Amino acid sequence: MQISSLPRTRTAAPRTRNPGTSGPLFVMLSSHPTASLTRAGSLRRSGLPGVVVRPWGDRLAYRYLRQAAGVLALLDAAPGEPAEVLEQRVRALSLLAPVAVLGAAGDAAAPLLSAGAVNVFGPDLDESVLCARLGADLRWLRRTSPRRGPRALGPLRPYREQSLLLEILLEHRAPLCCHQLRWLLGKGASPMTLPALRARIGRLEPHLAERGYACDRIPRWGADTFVVRRMKAAAALSA
Numbered sequence: 324m325q326i327s328s329l330p331r332t333r334t335a336a337p338r339t340r341n342p343g344t345s346g347p348l349f350v351m352l353s354s355h356p357t358a359s360l361t362r363a364g365s366l367r368r369s370g371l372p373g374v375v376v377r378p379w380g381d382r383l384a385y386r387y388l389r390q391a392a393g394v395l396a397l398l399d400a401a402p403g404e405p406a407e408v409l410e411q412r413v414r415a416l417s418l419l420a421p422v423a424v425l426g427a428a429g430d431a432a433a434p435l436l437s438a439g440a441v442n443v444f445g446p447d448l449d450e451s452v453l454c455a456r457l458g459a460d461l462r463w464l465r466r467t468s469p470r471r472g473p474r475a476l477g478p479l480r481p482y483r484e485q486s487l488l489l490e491i492l493l494e495h496r497a498p499l500c501c502h503q504l505r506w507l508l509g510k511g512a513s514p515m516t517l518p519a520l521r522a523r524i525g526r527l528e529p530h531l532a533e534r535g536y537a538c539d540r541i542p543r544w545g546a547d548t549f550v551v552r553r554m555k556a557a558a559a560l561s562a
Contacts, residue, residue: 348373348461350384351397351425352416354511359399362425371454379412380510385487388420393465395457398440400426410438411514414500415507418491421464423457489527492538492551501547517547524549 349371353359356378363376374397377384388396396416400409409427416422417439424435424443432443442460444453488508491499505514508523515523524538531538531551541548 346373346387346391347375347394349375349395349397349457350388350420351376351399352379352381352384352412353377353399353401354379354404355399355401358401362399365450366454369450369454371457378511380508382487385419385507388416389487389490393461394420395441395461395464396420396422397457398422398424400424400446402426406431406434408512410434411502411506413438413440415503415505418495418503418507423460425453485523485527485530488523489530492524492527492531492549493534493536496551498541499549499551501549504549521547 351359351363351374353376356376359376363374366374376399388394396419398409398412398416406428409424409431413422413424413435421441422439424431424440426446427435427443429445432445435443441464442456444456488504491504491507501517501520502514505517505520508515508520521540524540528538532554535554536551537554539550539552541550
């Protein structure tokens with residue numbers, strides 16, 4: 324069973340298409356995966372290799388994006404999806420991998436780029452041109468990205484419920500906005516609720532403490548910022 328198929332309970336990594344990994348070059352995340360499958364098939368026929376579709380919130384895709392080297396996440400914009408929602412999705416997905424946006428309206432390009440997208444492509448762009456530009460973006464990212472080096476991936480299994488969140492908290496020492504985490508961990512068109520996110524992070528406190536860290540929650544204007552810090556005792560021991 325392959326990551327290129329739509330949601331299934333267990334999935335193994337696809338055959339090698341990405342040098343240094345055992346999976347695809349492009350992972351398309353979508354809140355409307357049936358339509359995105361059609362788009363992906365058209366892109367393959369136009370010459371874009373190694374593109375697969377997964378529904379937004381799919382933990383297998385998230386794990387692949389975090390672990391594979393030289394992979395570009397594609398956010399496929401749903402027709403009529405509000406620009407502010409796309410911006411939140413870009414910020415969330417950027418926690419895992421570089422992101423390009425497909426099918427966004429022209430006036431959304433500037434805010435999406437400001438949100439962290441590496442490129443934004445309109446809905447009317449010729450597919451052969453789109454394929455060429457995506458290929459160029461991927462080559463550029465591989466030359467310039469400081470992200471993890473090539474590795475061979477074994478069969479992928481979905482993240483356990485809390486593994487992804489724990490990894491993000493440990494890796495991102497800068498303050499994390501709750502909106503990034505709520506959208507990343509949400510399903511379809513809906514972000515995770517703030518109380519649910521608070522509960523999830525609360526359950527991780529023992530795991531953070533085992534590693535010598537604590538997570539501070541800073542509430543402000545109905546939103547939370549989370550800051551992971553080294554605990555004083557752990558910092559003293561490592562000094």
